[in-house]
Amino acid sequence: MNLDFNNKESVSLTNEYLEIWWDTRACFPDFKNRINLINQYRNERKLERFRKELTKKLKEMDTNQVDNGWSTSLLSIIKTMESNIVGYENSCIDFFAQKGYSRVTEGFVNEANEFDPQMDIYDVFQAIRNVWIMNSIQILLNQEVALTPSVFAYSMLYPYSDNYLDNANIQVEDKIAFNNRFRKWLVGEPIGATNQNEDKVYELVKKIEGQFPRDKYKQVFDALLSIHTAQEKSLIQQRQASLPNEKNIIGITFEKGGASVLTDGYLVKGHLSEQEAYFMFGYGVFLQLIDDLQDVVEDHRNGHMTLFSQIAFKYPLDRLTNKLFWFIDEVLINRTALDSADKLKLRNVIYESCRIMIFEAISKNQKLYSRRYIKEVEQYSMLRFGYYKKMKKKFQNSLSSKDLHRICNGLVQRPLFRREES
Incomplete structure (x- = not known):
């Protein structure tokens, strides 16, 4: 049965997932495999070799030209690094290559450059992240992995709308005025x-209309209005600091995160079953929570109230982070029925990626946790927590904005995945 989506459904799904959240335990997660210090050191040395090889390859490359040999060599370096750490049997790159992610990425980068040649490369990478999420949804919904007009448009809306609304230098009143015009579009x-x-935002909305006519796909635009409503509510988080339970921050967070990925689903398929919509919403909720954990210090400094920033520097985040781990287990493992090997593989990739993102967030915010918790959870990380920050700094020092352009251009060359896609 298809879900007749409207804002009431978004509120209903928010309440359902809030019940799951409150019922989720907060004890230490049931991680399976400890990683001893020797293996963590080994992984770090492998990453350091990868960084040096990548830097060397970039220096060898001509500034204005990407040849196929360079592109293939770059991919080989990345695949070697991945297989050395996670093992060939757990490789994600080959899986994504076979599914056509490289073709979609190439198309997206080219179209983004045509749409806005002035767009910052970091914004392009931010948008690509949502493209890949929508690609994963295409697999989960038995759709062809492709760069549709709606995949392009909705992913590009992130740098144009979300970044504007998150900009602490823009007055809330101006953000509200923008949101009002956005709603009318x-x-x-x-x-x-x-x-x-705003010209760009309006043009992107028109691209979606071109793929999904309003008279035939009411659910698509109801979903877009739902995430827009959630965005408007989220401005409450930016107006002033608040105590836990003073405002419905968690409800706003769940609605915003859930509605975002739920809209991804509608823009992939046009319509969703109740089961599909239920999963998409939960997927969006835990991605939003991870995002908030990663930004907890910045949000606290800017007065943006989230589930994590409300208690940061007042109480340790130990139990709240435990709860997030268990919540992801509940949504992704216990409540997701999969009917193919590809979907199972993809779920495992999503699950491991979420764990890594949370570990990285813990590592850069260690002062927000108890020493005992840091010591305990670090035993399950591929890298020592102290190395995450060093690794990030080294990569930032090694890679300029121009280098990122080169990598982006290199990775989307068609010959990279010719063998896998043929």
Whole structure:
């Protein structure tokens, strides 16, 4: 049965997942395999070799040209690094290559450059992240992995709308005015934009309309309005500091995160079953929670209230982070029925990626946790927590914005995955 989506359904799904959250335990996670200090050191040395090889390869490369041999060599370095750490049997790169991610990435980068040649490379990478999420949803919904107009448009909306709304230098009143115009575009009112950023947002909405006519795909635009409503509510988080339970911060967080990926699902398929919509919403919730954990210090400094920033520097985040680990288990493992090997593989990739992102967030925010917790959870990380920060700094020092352009251009060359895609 297809879900007749509207904002009431978003509220209903929010409440369902809040019940799951409150019922989720907060004890230490049941991690399976400890990683001893020797193996952590080995992984770090492998990453350091990868960084040096990558830096060397970039220096060898001509500034204005990417040849196929360089691209193949770059991919080989990345695949070797991955297989040395996680093992060939757990490789993600070959899986994604076979599914067509390289073709989609190439198409997206080219189209993004045509759409806005001035877009910062970091914004392009941010948008690619959502492209890949939508690609994963295509696999989960038995759709062809492809760069559709809606995949492109919705992913590009992140740097144009989300970053604007998250910018602490822009007045809340200006953000509200932008949101009001954005809402009118989503309901089909052709009002004018007031600046170049809004021009781009309006153009992206029109791309979605081109793929999903309003009269045939009401659910798609109901979903877009739902995430827009959640975005408007999330501005409450930016207005002033609040104590836990003073405002419904957790409800706003769940609704925003869930509605975002639920909209991904509608923009992939056009319509969803109740079971599909249920999973998409939960997927979005835990991605939002991970995002908030990663940004906890910055949010606290800027007065943005999230589930984590509300208690940061007041109480340790130990139990709240435990709860997040268990919540992901519940949504992704216990409540997800999969009917193919590809979907199982993808679920495992998502699961491990989430764990790594949480470990990285813990490592950079160690002062927000008890020493005992850091010592205990670090035993299950591929890297020592102290190395995450060093690794990030080394990569930042090694890679300039131009280097990122080169890597991006190199990775989307068609010959990279010719063998796997043929």
